[in-house]
Structure formats: structure tokens, C-alpha cells
Amino acid sequence: MKPLALCGLIALPIGASILALLGVVAVNPAGAWSFLATYHGQPWLFGSPGYVDASIGILNQPLGRLSALDWLHGIVPWWNPYSGIGMPLAAEMQTMSFFLPFILIFKWWQGWLVVKVLMQCIAGLSSYCLMRALGCRKRAAWLTGALFALNGSFLMATQAMGSMAFLPLLLLGLERAAQAARAGETGGWNLIPFALAYSLYGGYPEVAYLDGLLAALWALVRLAGLGPHRRRFAAKLAIGTVIGLMLTLPQIIPFLHYVGHTFLGFHKRFYAILHLRPEMAPVFLFPFIYGPIPSGRPLGIPAPFIYDWPDLGGWLGLTAVVPALAAIVRARTDRNRTLILALTLFSLIGLARCFGLPHVTAILNAIIPDLARIDAVRFITPAVELAVFILAGFGLDRWITDGPPRLPTATALVALLIAAGLTAVLPAAHAILAWYHASSPALRHLILFGNLLELSAGAAILIALLRRPTRLAASLVLGLIVLDSFIIASLPQLCAPRAYQFHRGGIAYLKAHLGTNRFYSLRPFGPNYPAGDELAALNDNQLPVSRGWSHYITTRLNAESDAIMFVGWWTPRGMAGGVTALRRNLANYEASGVKYIIADPGTDPFRIDLAVPDHAPPAGAAVLGSGQSLETTLPAAETSIIRGTANPIDRIAILIGTYNGHAHGSLAARLCAGSICAAGAAPLDHATDDAPLPINLTPPLPIAAGQTITLRLTHRQGPGAVAIWLRRTADGTTMPRLTVSTDRQSQHIRRVYQDRVMTIYRLPQHRALFTASPACRLTPYGLNKLDADCPAPAKLTRLEAWFPGWHVTIDGHPAAIRRTGAVFQSITLPAGQSRVRFFYRPRGTRLAVSLALAALVVWVGLMGREGFFFVKKTTAVRLSRDC
Structure with missing residues (x-):
């Protein structure tokens, strides 16, 4: 490969993330998902800050760091003792634990960004080499390399970067094996084990599997065209594939064993029918059609539409599609026509699956094993992108070599391009217009400007491809396509805040006091992030997840929890489910080794707030001037929830109106249960209008069954009036809308730490490990x-999870x-x-490691004998040396 081309393909990914790499902006998932940070400096744009799927933060970043720390301490990262009650680490695969040496970079919290850039460089360089091996000119090869290095999947599915980056290297291995077979040479297959192994060690077997479908099609095309050399090619293919799979056995065997004991969530049924809505089709041609990706939903746009953004795996771009279509319409006379037709077929079928064409989806699910169990919509996109970008390289190369197409072919190209545009845009026209009109003026201008540029660039490239090529024209077309991709890949940086300030005082406290116990977080410092600091938390967010642990969660800890997301602050039924379950099952949390509870700053999860009356309609307001009172006997039907509390009531909150801050003085409250009363007052001078006013009661008031409860409110010493908002009860009477609060479940639960991001409580009866x-x-x-x-x-x-091994x-x-x-x-x-x-130590790992080492010895031995690249001066040698 020429040094200039090499440097250019390396510089593109670096330039697309340069602001983040230099620290000008903070592209750090921990800032958003650890809930330990405050940010400074508003983003320049609204959108995704360099990643879309939270998995890069919740899974890859902290658990990748744990894996790196294990390796650096001489420990094979088989087990994660810090999430849940312990679970396999490497076998989870998404942790990329065996993705050496790249996983070691995850030791630093921003290591994921460095690895992402490295994967983009590998993707670009290997794509360039692939195109050169196919006989393309340097400009065409550089185009494909640049497009795949900057592809949208690195934004939309960042967590799968390790697996997707090695697809062009796998295709290059197949191509070199085919060339060696045709030339009657040994070797040529040595890249296949390398690329195959790294695709699987990259953490996403779904991506590796779907990439393998493109590789299988490529191999079939080459097999069909080799005539008498087929057996030689098949042997090379078999040797490379077997060695590659054997090299991955230390990862695959624990993974398969773990999957046999796990709950797979959506993988059992949902992914078989998952697809994108038609409204997402224009994004494949015009990535900026709705603004920065992913754009926030403007008011007036149906809520379900926004949920398609996480399912989008990437895009193609109009500027790349134009030369790709040029290659397709000229395929009949192209030396690579069979490969062009195969890539076209793969791309069309892949897009059809993404959008859920009924018959196509059903047939694919029926004939391709396990396709219905994986997220094909997202994870087939990198392979589709590479197929289209290879076609784009072919289109540019054919234009440079043979000039513009003849008039009938040119007409077909224009017609096909118009048909593609109308097919993508027309079904979504209503959504595009609605989105545009509902957006802010600034966003409308941005959308209009971005899409006009994309359309203008596409038109300019089309016109150029229909004219006679010159060196300048070829350079301009190449530059225009790459510039378009570079701008789109660079924009997410501008959606990140300028800086995050991490507050780690709570982490220091836990490191000093947690010992061998666990904590449970209701939001701050989780999930999985504690593992990155080698602190044990009961929370976890994993897929797959052990069936035993899943059953333990739903039967002992939180019956409403999603087993995949045991995060404390969210359940499928609402945001407060974690607090409610914690109060109800506190003894089970303590029995699980939980010593500390972490809550948001200033909150007390053990204080129980009860709304009285609950779900009652409004009934106007009682207006109290200075010195006036309102006394109410609370209906028994509305206060049964209060009588059921075991602890005394020490605070109430009254929903009041201050007439835009014109109420002054104080509001006094007297709450009585029979003859026993508690009283308190709160100032009105700075009270929030139309909001609850908290009033502490002294002494705390115990309430027994059968007691009559009365409430007297008095406006004391101040001008202006205060409104007491009322609710109408079931028996037709009115009463103030109030909330009563009871003290903690146990007086022995103590608050031991508080800062800007968390409050820590210590449980008195926690069980030791x-x-x-x-x-x-x-x-x-x-x-x-x-x-x-x-x-x-x-x-x-x-108190560690029992698991075979x-x-x-x-x-x-x-x-x-x-x-x-x-x-x-x-x-x-x-x-x-x-x-x-x-x-x-997972079962079968000794055998797996032995077989992998044996495969490695065979692979290295054969490479030493034949040369990693070819050593004989054949045509295949010259092609390989060109890159």
C-alpha cells in the first residue's frame, strides 16, 4: 500500500473523532449512564454524542475495563463477581474479554473511543486491500476503504465495532485463497482464520454470523468461477475456516455452555418479526432527513416513530449509492459481473429483511438457521453497507477505466436512481413533512441545508459519471463522496457536551467501607459501572442472563423487574418499582449481602409517601386569608391507607396556590388521630405556586385502626391569601389534597454519605459473604x-452465584x-x-484451549512454510503487494 493512501485511510477516522480524542468535547458514555457526572457546556447540536446504543456504556465500557484489569493482574476474565450475585464474564461475549490486545485499552475509561478509531482504521485499510486484490484502481479502492471506515454502523451499533471491522479482511482472505487456487499455488488462506477469529472475539456473534452470510455468498461465487480449481479452493476454505473456528473455542465453548443456562429475552420470539417502519427508509439515502441522528421527536410526531432509531443499523448515503447503481447497470460487460450481481442480490435481500417484507422475512427465517433469534435488522446492516460500498468502488473504477456509459445504460442509471429515491421517500413523505413542520426553526434550517447538500452532491456525482473522466474529475468525484461521509461521521462529536465532572467521593467511601459485601443502587453508580471500579453491586444489565438469577430476582427481590435490566430505577411497569420492591423485600436484599443502598441525592427511599385522597377529581380551592382556618374530618374510606402504616406520620405536604407568590406568612397544620395531635408550620414567602408545601409534624403521630383523623390548616401572620386545593372524595365531600409521610422502616437504617450525585444508606442486618x-x-x-x-x-x-464450573x-x-x-x-x-x-473455570475450557493452541501451532507453522502473504512471484503476489 502506498504511504499516502495508508495515511489517508488512518487519518479519516481520527479526523472524524478528533474533537473527542483531543478532549474538546466529552464523548464518554459513563457521563450519561453511570449517573455520577454533571456536564458543563451545552452541545453545539442536539443528537447522539458519538454512539446511540447505551450498550457501549452499560456493557462494553465498564465490563471491558474489568476484563482489562483482570488480564493486567494475570487473571483470565472468566468470572464477574461485581454484577448481580456474580456471573460469567468472558462467556457473555459482549464484554469483548478475549479481544486481545485491544481489550487492554479499555483499562482507561475512554479506551472504547480509541478502540473504535482503531477498528475504523482496520475496516478502511482491509477494504482498500480487498479492492486492490479485485484489480481495482487506487482511487476506487480508496473510496471503498474510506466509505467503510466511516460507515454509519460505527455510530448506530458502536458496541459491535470489534466484530464488524474484520469483514473486509475475511473477504480479502477468501479472494486471496481463490487467486492462489487459480494460480495453482499453496497458501493464500492465511487471513481467513485471523479475520474469522477476531470477528467472533469482537463480542457480537450475531454480527459475525450475518457477516458470514456475505462471506459464504462470496465463496460460492468464487467457487462457481474456478472450474477445475474448485477442489483446491474448497480445501483452502475448509482449512482456513476450521483453524479459525478452533482458534475461537476458548470463547465459543463457554458461551454455548452459558447460553444453555440463560434467559435470552427477545432472542426467542421478538427478533423474528422486528423490522423498520417505512419512515426510516429515507435515512438510508439521506441520513440527515430528520436532522442529527438520532433526532429528538418534535411535538406532534407520533411517539412510536422515535423507537425505530435504536433499531437502525446504519445507512448508505446518496453519494455512495450513485456509483453503486452505475456499477449495477454496467454489470453485464464488467469482468466482475458475477460478483456484482451477487452483491446486488445480497444488498436487496438485506434491505428487504430490514424493512420486514413479509414473504422475504418468512423465507429467510425458514431457510437460514437461527436468523429469527438474532437482531438481523441492525446487525445485517454492516454487511449490506460493505456490499454497496464495494459496488461503489466498482462503479468508480469502471468509469475511470472505460469512460461514461452509453446512452441506453445512462438512461437506465438515471431511471434506477429516480426509482430508488421515490421508493425510499414517497412512503415516508407524510412523516418527513410532519417532522419538518413540527421542528424548531433552527432545526428546520439545518434539515433543509443538510439534505440540499446531499441532493446536490448526488446530482453532481451523477452528472460527472455521465461525462468523460479526467484525473481532476475523478479526484473531485472521489473527494465529494468521501467528504459527504466524513461530515456525517464527524457531526456526532458536536452533539456531546464540552466536559463532564465526575463526582467520585461516593466511590471512595464504598472502597473504604464495602469490604466483601454488595450495595444496591436505585440509580446512581450503575448498572455494571461498579464492576469497572471492582465494587460489587446487586444491580446488573446483561443479556443473556442466568435463569437462576432471573428467577431469584422475580421471586425474592422485585416481581415486576425485567430480568435483563435489574437497574433499580426502572421496571416495565414504571419508574418507582425499584423503591417499592426494596421496601417490601428489604430482608431479602440484606440476605443477598447488600450492605448499602444508594439513592439520588437528598432522597430517602425508606420514607413512605402516601397520597390522600388518591386519584380523586379536583373540587376547586378553599381560600384562606390571614388568620383564617380550614378544618376537615378526613373520610374513613380515603384514609384507610394511612391507618395501615406501621410507623408514625412525621410529615405532610399540602397542595397550595400562592397566587404567583403573593401569599406570605406561614401555613400551620394540626393533624389529630382521636385525642392525640401533632402540629407544624411552613413559611409561605418562598413557596412554589401550585405545588405541595411540606410541613414537618411534631411529635410524629401514630394512627391506630378506628381512630377519627382531623386536619386543621391555618394561615398565620401574613398578607395575601393562600389557596388550599381540594379534591372530591367518593362520598361527595371535599378535602385538601395532601401527602402523608412515615418514618423509615427501621430506625437503624442510617444515612452515612451524601454528595451532589448520591446518598448512601447503611443496612443494619446485612449478611456477610x-x-x-x-x-x-x-x-x-x-x-x-x-x-x-x-x-x-x-x-x-x-453468597456467590452457583454455576457449573x-x-x-x-x-x-x-x-x-x-x-x-x-x-x-x-x-x-x-x-x-x-x-x-x-x-x-468454565467446563471444557482445558480442551478448548488445547485445541486452540494446536490450531495456532498449525497455522503459524503453515504460515512459516508458505509465508503469511505469498512468497512466490505470481499474479496473486503482485496484487497483494499493491495494497
């Missing part, structure tokens, strides 16, 4: 080792480990002193 019955003296050394001194044989319980040694000798209770581990301790060590 290791307990013994009958009692022993236990001295833990971290999470996996302890010394025990028992007067008699005892049962040791360890756990082992234990007592004084260096293997011992039996059993499941105890629902999901935890237990062993039998002997009488006397003993040293206990737990370790996790």
Missing part, C-alpha cells in the same frame, strides 16, 4: 479466599461445592483450621 453453621471463625482474604477455624465440621455458605480447594485439595438455597454456594468445612480457595 461467608457464613458458617455451626459458627466458625472466618477470616476472608478478598472474594475467593478465606481461613476458617471450626470447632466441628460446618457448612460454609458463600465453580471449584473449591480446602488446604490445596479439591472439595465438593454444592448449590444452597436458591442460587448460592456451600461447602463442608472440616473441624480445625483450614484454608479455602474458590475459583471458576
Whole structure:
């Protein structure tokens, strides 16, 4: 490869993320998803700040960092003890734990961005080499490399960057193997194991599988055209594929074993029918059709439409589609016509699956194994993009080599381009117009300007392709297409804030006090982010997720929780489900080893607020001037919820109106249960209009069943009037709209830390990680080792998830480990002193590692004999050296 082309393809991804790499803007998922940061400086644009799917933050960033820390400490990252009650780490695959050496860069919180840029460079360079191996000129090869390096999937599915980047390298391996077979040479297949292994180690087997469909089609095309050399090519293909798969066995065997014990969520049914709405079709040609990706939904746009953005896997761009269509209409006379037709067919079928064409989807689900179980809509897009970008390279190369098409072909090109545009835009015209008119003036101007530029660039490229090529014209066409992709790839940087300020005081407190216990977060510092700091949290967000852990969540911790997202602040039924379940099942949380509860700053999850009356219609307001009072006997039907509280009421909140701040003085409250009363007052001078006014009561008021409850409100010492908003109860009477609050569930729950992002509470009866019955003296050394001194044989319980693959040694000798209770581990301790060590090694890994090492030895040995690239001066050699 010429140095200038090499530098250019490396510079493009770096330039597209230069502001983030230099720290001018903060493209850091932890700033948004750890809930530990405040940001400074408004973004220049509204949209995605360099990533769309939160998985890059919630999964890749913290668990990738944990994997890197394990490797750097000499530990194979088989197990994650810091999420939930412990779970496999490498077998989860999305953690990219075996994606060496790139995973080591995840040690730094911004390492994901560096790896993303590296993957874009690999994608661009290998695409360039592929096109050169296909005989294309340097400009055409550089176009394909640049387009794939800047493709939209690196934004829309950033978490899958490791798998998608190696597809062109896999195709290059197939192409070189075919060339070697045709020339009667040995070797040529050595890139296949490398690309195949890295595609799988990249963390997303779905992407690797769908990329493999394009690779399989490519191999079939080459096989069909090799005539008497087919057997040689098939042998090379088989050797490369078998060695590649054997190299991945240390990843694949634990993954398959883990999947057999897990809940797969949407993978069982939903993805079989998932598809994009027609409103998303224009995005494939005009990525800016709705503004920056993904654009916030303007008022007046139906809510379901916005949910398609996370399902979008990328786009093509009009400027890339024009030369791709030029290649298609000229395919009949092209030397690569069979490959062009195959790539066209793959692209059309892939797009048809994305938009859920009924018969196409049903047929594909029926004939392609497990296609219905994976998110094909998103993850087939990188392969479709590469297919179209290869076609674009062919189109540019044919124009430079043979000149413009003849009039009938040119007419067909224009007609096909118009048909493609109308097919994409017309079904979505109503959505485009509605979105445009509902947007702000600034966004409307941005949309109009961006799409006019895209349309103008596409028209200019079309006109150029219909005229005689010159060196200047070829350079301008290349520059225009690449500039368009570069601008679209660069814009997400402008949607990021200028800086995040992370508040890590709570992390320091937990590191000093958590020990071998866990905490549970109702939002701050989670989920999975604690694992990046090697702190154990009961929260987790994983897919797949162990069936045992899923059952434990729904039966012991939170019946309403989504097993995939046990995050504390969200459940499928509402945002408050985590708090409610925590109060209801507090003893189970403590029994799971939870020592601390983390809540939003200034909030107390153990204070119970009860609305009285609940869901009652408004009934006007009672206006109290200075010195006036309102006394109400609360109806028994509306206050039964208060009588059911076990703890005394120490605060109420009254919904008031201050007439735009004109109420002054104070509002006094007196709440009585029978003859026992509690009183308090709150100032009105700075009270919020039409909002609850909290009033603390002294002393806390216990309420027993059958007692009559009365409330007296008095406006004291101030001009102006205060409105007491009323509600009409079921029996027709009116009463103030109030909220009563009871004290914590236990007076022993203490607030131990608070800062700008979190409040930490300590639970009094948390269970230790290791307990013994009958009692022993236990001295833990971290999470996996302890010394025990028992007067008699005892049962040791360890609050870590039991899973096949756990082992234990007592004084260096293997011992039996059993499941105890629902999901935890237990062993039998002997009488006397003993040293206990737990370790996790997935079943079958010794065999898997042995086979992988054997494959590596064979691969390296064959490369040493034949040369990684060809060593003989054949046509294939010259093609390979050109890149």
C-alpha cells in the first residue's frame, strides 16, 4: 500500500473523532449512564454524542475495563463477581474479554473511543486491500476503504465495532485463497482464520454470523468461477475456516455452555418479526432527513416513530449509492459481473429483511438457521453497507477505466436512481413533512441545508459519471463522496457536551467501607459501572442472563423487574418499582449481602409517601386569608391507607396556590388521630405556586385502626391569601389534597454519605459473604479466599452465584461445592483450621484451549512454510503487494 493512501485511510477516522480524542468535547458514555457526572457546556447540536446504543456504556465500557484489569493482574476474565450475585464474564461475549490486545485499552475509561478509531482504521485499510486484490484502481479502492471506515454502523451499533471491522479482511482472505487456487499455488488462506477469529472475539456473534452470510455468498461465487480449481479452493476454505473456528473455542465453548443456562429475552420470539417502519427508509439515502441522528421527536410526531432509531443499523448515503447503481447497470460487460450481481442480490435481500417484507422475512427465517433469534435488522446492516460500498468502488473504477456509459445504460442509471429515491421517500413523505413542520426553526434550517447538500452532491456525482473522466474529475468525484461521509461521521462529536465532572467521593467511601459485601443502587453508580471500579453491586444489565438469577430476582427481590435490566430505577411497569420492591423485600436484599443502598441525592427511599385522597377529581380551592382556618374530618374510606402504616406520620405536604407568590406568612397544620395531635408550620414567602408545601409534624403521630383523623390548616401572620386545593372524595365531600409521610422502616437504617450525585444508606442486618453453621471463625482474604477455624465440621455458605464450573480447594485439595438455597454456594468445612480457595473455570475450557493452541501451532507453522502473504512471484503476489 502506498504511504499516502495508508495515511489517508488512518487519518479519516481520527479526523472524524478528533474533537473527542483531543478532549474538546466529552464523548464518554459513563457521563450519561453511570449517573455520577454533571456536564458543563451545552452541545453545539442536539443528537447522539458519538454512539446511540447505551450498550457501549452499560456493557462494553465498564465490563471491558474489568476484563482489562483482570488480564493486567494475570487473571483470565472468566468470572464477574461485581454484577448481580456474580456471573460469567468472558462467556457473555459482549464484554469483548478475549479481544486481545485491544481489550487492554479499555483499562482507561475512554479506551472504547480509541478502540473504535482503531477498528475504523482496520475496516478502511482491509477494504482498500480487498479492492486492490479485485484489480481495482487506487482511487476506487480508496473510496471503498474510506466509505467503510466511516460507515454509519460505527455510530448506530458502536458496541459491535470489534466484530464488524474484520469483514473486509475475511473477504480479502477468501479472494486471496481463490487467486492462489487459480494460480495453482499453496497458501493464500492465511487471513481467513485471523479475520474469522477476531470477528467472533469482537463480542457480537450475531454480527459475525450475518457477516458470514456475505462471506459464504462470496465463496460460492468464487467457487462457481474456478472450474477445475474448485477442489483446491474448497480445501483452502475448509482449512482456513476450521483453524479459525478452533482458534475461537476458548470463547465459543463457554458461551454455548452459558447460553444453555440463560434467559435470552427477545432472542426467542421478538427478533423474528422486528423490522423498520417505512419512515426510516429515507435515512438510508439521506441520513440527515430528520436532522442529527438520532433526532429528538418534535411535538406532534407520533411517539412510536422515535423507537425505530435504536433499531437502525446504519445507512448508505446518496453519494455512495450513485456509483453503486452505475456499477449495477454496467454489470453485464464488467469482468466482475458475477460478483456484482451477487452483491446486488445480497444488498436487496438485506434491505428487504430490514424493512420486514413479509414473504422475504418468512423465507429467510425458514431457510437460514437461527436468523429469527438474532437482531438481523441492525446487525445485517454492516454487511449490506460493505456490499454497496464495494459496488461503489466498482462503479468508480469502471468509469475511470472505460469512460461514461452509453446512452441506453445512462438512461437506465438515471431511471434506477429516480426509482430508488421515490421508493425510499414517497412512503415516508407524510412523516418527513410532519417532522419538518413540527421542528424548531433552527432545526428546520439545518434539515433543509443538510439534505440540499446531499441532493446536490448526488446530482453532481451523477452528472460527472455521465461525462468523460479526467484525473481532476475523478479526484473531485472521489473527494465529494468521501467528504459527504466524513461530515456525517464527524457531526456526532458536536452533539456531546464540552466536559463532564465526575463526582467520585461516593466511590471512595464504598472502597473504604464495602469490604466483601454488595450495595444496591436505585440509580446512581450503575448498572455494571461498579464492576469497572471492582465494587460489587446487586444491580446488573446483561443479556443473556442466568435463569437462576432471573428467577431469584422475580421471586425474592422485585416481581415486576425485567430480568435483563435489574437497574433499580426502572421496571416495565414504571419508574418507582425499584423503591417499592426494596421496601417490601428489604430482608431479602440484606440476605443477598447488600450492605448499602444508594439513592439520588437528598432522597430517602425508606420514607413512605402516601397520597390522600388518591386519584380523586379536583373540587376547586378553599381560600384562606390571614388568620383564617380550614378544618376537615378526613373520610374513613380515603384514609384507610394511612391507618395501615406501621410507623408514625412525621410529615405532610399540602397542595397550595400562592397566587404567583403573593401569599406570605406561614401555613400551620394540626393533624389529630382521636385525642392525640401533632402540629407544624411552613413559611409561605418562598413557596412554589401550585405545588405541595411540606410541613414537618411534631411529635410524629401514630394512627391506630378506628381512630377519627382531623386536619386543621391555618394561615398565620401574613398578607395575601393562600389557596388550599381540594379534591372530591367518593362520598361527595371535599378535602385538601395532601401527602402523608412515615418514618423509615427501621430506625437503624442510617444515612452515612451524601454528595451532589448520591446518598448512601447503611443496612443494619446485612449478611456477610461467608457464613458458617455451626459458627466458625472466618477470616476472608478478598472474594475467593478465606481461613476458617471450626470447632466441628460446618457448612460454609458463600453468597456467590452457583454455576457449573465453580471449584473449591480446602488446604490445596479439591472439595465438593454444592448449590444452597436458591442460587448460592456451600461447602463442608472440616473441624480445625483450614484454608479455602474458590475459583471458576468454565467446563471444557482445558480442551478448548488445547485445541486452540494446536490450531495456532498449525497455522503459524503453515504460515512459516508458505509465508503469511505469498512468497512466490505470481499474479496473486503482485496484487497483494499493491495494497
